Amino acid sequence: MTTSFDFNRAPFNSLNTAERDRVAAALDVAYYAAGSVIQQQGEVVDALLVVMKGLVREAGESGFYGCFDVLDSKSLLSGNACCTLHAQEDTLLWHIRRDVAMKISDANSQFAAFFYADVARKLAALSQPVQELQPRVADAVLHTPCWLAENATVMDAARLMKRAHSRAVLVREAEGVGIFTQSDLRNVVVDGLDANHEAIYRHLKRPLICVKAEDDLHHAMLLMMRHSVQRLVVLEGDEVCGVLEQVELMSAFYNNANNPRGITAQIGRANHPDALLAAVKSTQQLIRTLHGNGMKITLLAELVGEIRQRLFSRLFTLLAPPEMLPHVCLLVLGSEGRGEQILNTDQDNALIIEDGYQHPDLERVCSEFNQQLITFGYPPCPGMVMVSNPQWRQSVAGYKRQINAWTSSASSENVMHMAIWLDARPVCGQLALFEGLRQYLQQDLGDNAAFLSRFALPIEQFSPPINLFSRLIATAGPDKDALDIKKGGIFPVVHGLRSLALQYGIDECNSYQRIQRLSDTGHLNESFGRDLAESLAFLQGLQLKAGLLNQAMDKPVDHLIDPAALTTLERELLKDTLSVVKQFRQLISHHFKLGML
Missing domain, CATH: 1.20.120 (Four Helix Bundle (Hemerythrin (Met), subunit A))
Structure with missing residues (x-):
């Protein structure tokens, strides 16, 4: 009987050879006729149950368990059955003695995680082996931080950078720590200032963009992209332990095929909308690569979202005349706006126009924007939530009237449009236009309990x-839903x-x-x-x-x-x-x- 037990199934695939031998020695098989009770909720559990053959039904939830499924997994740690189980048909179950399973759990955290009642703890623990394979900031080459006193001069900084082969120095002030970089040194020279007497504190950048030593390197890349910086200050606890430079980050684990910073640079260099297609294709390959490497879904979505924001912004600026940009604000909506969209799906976008502003090319620009996204693999929105639709290309006053209409009548259409709007994120143009409308929405809604209920x-x-x-x-079978x-x-x-x-x-x-x-x-x-x-x-x-x-x-x-x-x-x-x-x-x-x- 024990030879047919499949140790390649979770959670038993986490066991080593000795642990598998202990399970095999503790295995027993029991038969349950159709309709019989396997266990009653609350009773003492003396074995871990695994379906060998047949079908088991969980009372109350109408849940079913089939071949190789572990029954009532949470009961192993508690020692009492969490639910009542019935044999839906004639069923064979493997019984693994609870004392054996518990001893293995004590020594094998991955095996134990399968039985956690806390869902967050369970998911985090079971994903830990994959996450441990991800390169950390501490794994990269970190530069020893170079410190200067607050009263130091720019020349002091230049000499220290040369001596330490460093691209940046740190200065601790009363209000915190600032950073002075090679770029700042260049600006001092270009501005014709006397480096021997120019105080360094006047040129410090604050606040620092920091990353933790235990953070994923992909998170470090995301921070560099988001803040357009070439280095991050690395912290252990609250203390500075190093500086991560972009060049060391890139060499740590990126190649030319899956380099997010390279993709954003490609987007920035594009001088024609068609030139952005290569970046779109590179992003798709990046997604496949990073997902295959086990990157956390939340971090992957953030990284891809940052790239896409650059893509949409660059596309619009290539299409729109420069004089238009200070008077409009481009928004992405839906899952793209929430930063949770990874694969290309229907496009959702909108445009806010400054009150009183008009431009003869506005309609053309918006139409070309949507058409270009279609060529990039973003299908048109079935509900026409796109800048080419005048309903989603309005003045500030027009959107205020629209918001009033949405909140005054909680029809299914108004609720849907409000939901779309609430996930909006500005990506290009005059961001203050969006901020004003966001504040107006809160004022207009007030304490409208009736609308909130209908909205939910x-x-x-x-x-x-x-x-x-x-x-x-x-x-089973090909026709199942x-x-x-x-x-x-x-x-x-x-x-x-x-x-x-x-x-x-x-x-x-x-x-x-x-x-x-x-x-x-x-x-x-x-x-x-x-x-x-x-x-x-x-x-x-x-x-x-x-x-x-x-x-x-x-x-x-x-x-x-x-x-x-x-x-x-x-x-x-x-x-x-x-x-x-x-x-x-x-x-x-x-x-x-x-x-x-």
């Missing part, structure tokens, strides 16, 4: 998929967070930043916030994995996954994350009193 209502639009998911695992991971998992989380952010005046549009702000302000339980963030990241990771697979097979990118095609570990984690989504839907429903609508 769409989370009830799609039934919780956990039951459907369980049934899918129990069936797929699970829409966006409708069933991602959308309820994203829109629920959007609704809470709207109510509490939170400006952040990224879902993870919304979770953090809601937790910091006491509007969301901190522990549940961690579960929610990890669950959303897992669901978005499955979405990306399925999308990349579709791309490889030249199929359209959609949001459908086949649960039966997932690994045992992925199915277990999907059940956990969908349970968190269900809890969040219930929280939103109760908070906004959706049952009364």
